[in-house]
Amino acid sequence: MKKKGVNSRRRELLKATAVGLGAGIVSFVAIEKDQLMKVLKPVSLDEVIGLVEAEEGLGKYEKRAREREEEIKKMCRAEADKTCLDKGEESPECVEARSRCEKIVVKATPPKPGTRFVMALDINKCIGCRRCAYACVMENNTDRDTGIEWIHVLELHRDDLELLNTNIDYGEEAPRKDYVYIPMACMHCDEPSCVYVCPVVATWKEDDGIVVVDYDRCIGCRYCITACPYGARRFNWKKPRVPILELNPNMHILGNVLRYPHVVEKCIYCVQRTRDGGIPACVEVCPVGARSFGDINDPEGPIRRILERYGAFVLRPETGNKPMFFYYFGPARTPPRSEKKR
């Protein structure tokens, strides 16, 4: 008996599905309790309390840093094996790569109470050679493919200190007469607008004045990039690629640890160096010594000396961000290239 307008095949399929679903539900409910306990693991009270204590204590990020260290070491070893297959087990690249992998340390050094890191830059000395920008790339394990550079050096006429008229694409003819060079990166502002716009609290200002990004929390919405008046933030459009022989093994979980794809990154005052008493890579590499870095609360430090002796100015104070990166005109000027003697 066949009714008109009814597709018997479709009806059968529906019946079969219903039977299958019913059987599935029945079988799921019928699983014994022991079986369920295997899937849903109960948490012991001690474990939970221990975890909370660890998070409230000194190293809030210690645990995560250690996990990340293991991950990166594993990744690095895989890369090193590839290199060794390519070049041979005896080659210097292979040896170097393997030893580099074992040296990787991911730290989570907390801020030291009472410190406040500040950088100052002598515009009279800066020659616009861009060494700071490229040393920064080396130090901070930045992606080499998409050309992310945290520091941009701008050329500007001496008479007109207006950022809108800067030229970033000046050629090999620097320093020119009557021009100044302004390297610009994150200013580590006191009122950071990038922090205020972050919807997931993935970026914040630490107690020692460094504005950091938590790469695990960042969702890549790029609000902060829009909010920053200095264009200091960069976005990882792909998984960062760092050649294994150029990997910096000294890492910090909130600093130069290898980034994930689709997170925002920026200058972090080389937190992996400075929190342990060192100085940033850009300060170290500068051939004319235009940069100085230190703790503004230290009366014997370089920053106090500069601010008291030479004074300083900041870029774009009208934005209300209160930048903590000071530019000053020092006592002596590096002569322009055209005035070269001999």
Place this chain on the structure above:
Amino acid sequence: MQLVGILIMLPMLVAISTASEEANIYPCQKCHVTINVTGITKEEIVHNKNLTIGAHRGLYCANCHKAPTVWIMEGVNGTAIEIGIRGIHGREKLDEMALVCANCHYDIYQDYKRLAHGNSTFTCEGGKIINIAGYKGVVYSFHECEEYRNFTPIPARACVECHNPHDPTMEPPSILPRHNYIAPTPEQDNVVYGTLAVAITAMSLVVLAIVRGERR
């Protein structure tokens, strides 16, 4: 085979002497043991200085040199500093020479002491610094440490390692390649064609809309 490997590694891991890039090497012995200060000249070719004009006006050779030798220099507070030490000298000896510079540039010497002049670096226990030719040709100081903790900041170089003592004005070193991904300015022709294309598209859309409207 190994030699080839080393040759490949050379650009990556060779320790490049920063001295060759930023300062000259002066064979002090060559002149300083033989010449004496006579006190009759006011214009000295070696120093590229004229003691009758500019900031050095009114100075005498003996303001810096402990006459009659040029071997011993005047330091701060009447100290006598021996320059041109035999053999390879360490950082302490070079730092001692800074007292000669401080004779006139005391202010800058104070800056230097507080790491506000000249560049600084840091050391770690049992660590070493390797200079690597890195990204876009930068000479990057790679620190190799045991633990990467407890660094001590120090001045990176003594005065004479950057400034030639006979002619201390520093010349700018070489410049590195440009930044990445700088959008080039569009050519004027492209702008004109682009505008035309947009205008034509807009016109055709309008015409289409009118035609379709009439058909109803």
